[in-house]
Amino acid sequence: MLPRPNDAVRTMIDRPAPGAAFRWRNRLLAMLVLLALALAAAWAWQQPFALQARLAWRLARMPAPTALPMPVDGVRARQVADTFGAPRGSDRQHAGVDIFARAGTPVRSTTPGIVIAVRDRGLGGRQVWVLGPAHERHYYAHLRDWAPGLAAGDIVGPGSVLGSVGNTGNARTTPPHLHYGIYGGDGARDPLPLLRATH
Secondary structure, eight states, X not given: OOOOOOHHHHHHHHSOOOOHHHHHHHHHHHHHHXXXXXXXXXXXXXXXXXXXXXXXXXXXXXXXXXXXXXXBTTOOGGGSOOOTTOEETTTEEOOSEEEEOOTTXXXXXXXOEEEEEEEEETTTEEEEEEEOGGGOEEEEESEEEEOTTOOTTOEEOTXXXXXXXXXXXXXXXSOOEEEEEEEETTEEEOOHHHHHTTO
């Protein structure tokens, strides 16, 4: 004769296995959590604090420009010498164009974008980097000064003032000018054909 199960064992034997209702309840709960997360993400995406992220996403989807406005006030593209790729010293090449103008002439962004660096160092001296369409980086160097309050993270449009023409960095012994460069995933890109395409 088999022994009778005690109460704890009997409770385990008598407990029904999870049924279809239990499984559907768990699935419904999971779907509600996912829906709440999706709604929260959609709300956050539209808030002012997500403006940079929204613009960065749009910039990544935009094509690289085929024409650009002149970044220095009062200068025409035909006045800019084609020096892209010219030797600079014994170990490097010119990775942009030099746009000569009177010291203090406004320097403007050529594209919509996000300011990713405002700094004073190295060959470029006072410089601004802007992340533009197709996530190309636009480099504005040798500035005399920056636009008041300009900082990394700022959103700019074409024509936004970034600073003014100067001769900082390794341009201390040259006439004032803007060194303007464009860098993509494949390295430096010659800006001059883009500047000439708009004039």
